[in-house]
Amino acid sequence: VPDSEQALLDWLRRFLDRGRPALIGDDAAKLRLRGDFAFTVDTQEEGRHFPRGLDAARVARRLLAVNLSDLAASGARPALGFTALAAPAHFDHRAFFRALEAAARAAGLRLAGGDLTASDRIRAAFFAVGRRPRGGRWLSRASARAGDVLWVGGILGESAAGRLLLARRSRLAGPAARAAIRRHLTPRPQLALGEWLGRRRRAAAIDVSDGFALDLHRLCRRSNVGARVAADALPAARGFAALCAALRVDPLSLQLAGGEDYVLLFTLPERVAPPAPLRCAPIGEITATRQVVLIAAGTSRPLPAAGWDHFAAASAGR
């Protein structure tokens, strides 16, 4: 039997506020804040950002992860979150909020409120508030300089391969396929890397959500610079080439434009490198030319700003 709204709200209040000063239950959550805060909003919709039928706990974890990734790209430490959830009556709201609360707690974020409505499919917007850590600086897209090294915080293309596997209801099994689906459904926001970058003297950062090439262009535009990227240097998952061959897709295209990688793309001055455990890869350099260039198979060519355009995607029915 689906919850009545009041029963669900009562449960949420008990569940989320247990043993702490109440935040849920009034028209607004009230908080005393002092410091520097980062605010971000990201939305997930069934059939668009994740496949229909995905269980409520995974929806919750994905929603949180994409928002935490924006905080990571700011150098922020997660603090507060608010959920605007629209879902069908049969949706398991309690499983959603249990998973959301557990994942939020693990990241240091407190769920402080939200809004519930009914809808024909699951649509969730999340509003995340992060705090600038003591001794940290804000990261921005605007602080790359010619001569900086361009880095990426993790693997590119694997999430898009996972999306393809799900979209095509592929029967491909094996560890590479399973890992790709896992990465697509549950991105891992790079919060530790973001905080580390925030403690550098200067670092530019963006998270790769709409596609590596598009997000690189965004970073370059905001910084008034260009970039030269080595295709060979882009980190790929183990077994990625074979998986792409089985999927009949070009691995480099997936890496460049597949999107939803939720790794950080960032720049650092020469001679500054992230510690090895953060597993980052240098992939190119920032140039003064304002052009974005890809070096592949020994030749260099302009890299177009291709990736996920939400509006183009919508008209193309993707």
Added chain:
Amino acid sequence: VPDSEQALLDWLRRFLDRGRPALIGDDAAKLRLRGDFAFTVDTQEEGRHFPRGLDAARVARRLLAVNLSDLAASGARPALGFTALAAPAHFDHRAFFRALEAAARAAGLRLAGGDLTASDRIRAAFFAVGRRPRGGRWLSRASARAGDVLWVGGILGESAAGRLLLARRSRLAGPAARAAIRRHLTPRPQLALGEWLGRRRRAAAIDVSDGFALDLHRLCRRSNVGARVAADALPAARGFAALCAALRVDPLSLQLAGGEDYVLLFTLPERVAPPAPLRCAPIGEITATRQVVLIAAGTSRPLPAAGWDHFAAASAGR
């Protein structure tokens, strides 16, 4: 021609940040905050909260108004807002944001970020941040006490009549019908009243969104009290009885359960009354019994917690 996402984002950044320190354009908006803040989220969906085909500017103003109403019920002064907008490609995003920005500015709120996605219909979540005014206290649902006077900040039932007129594509004309539609489409959040209440020593408040009776029950439950309400005292719009007769609906039912009035329902100790220009009406009293009772036509009966249950409404297809 619909905007490309990038063109729209560039326009938004220029439009919203003009002449001020930039908030738009990175993965998160960064702000220094010091004080007491109220956070609230409210969602509006086409065909559910407002009629299909409503122009973009009205959608924007309604979205803002319902969120500001939550801030009003907290005694907060509007400060910041974030929009998660999902809309079809043909939606006039620029008209939406122009109207949103103008209405936000008039209320003292700055649009500081958001998220755009494509969707088959308009769905917008808004995250509003308000600040506790100097010398003000937070309002809460939990601070009503037996013996308090129960007040309402404005007219009940008119918005629901407007919703009926729109839903039935009624041809009823006349000033009462036009006023009802106007009130339904563009609620007027009672921010001045909220601030005034916040300067009292003790006041409980809630905004009437899901229906007077349901929201009164919520206030009473959180305060562990009951209430006695005089049906005759509920403020109605001019011509409301005639309008309801033409619509063949019971006026009292609309006032009690119609919802979306976005007026404040509040309690004050005896001998404290809002100034006349705020046009509030005393409608009953708070009791120790934990029962909510309506006095109508000389007899008293329990007032059920009827109103808009989002889940029940969804299954009923409303």
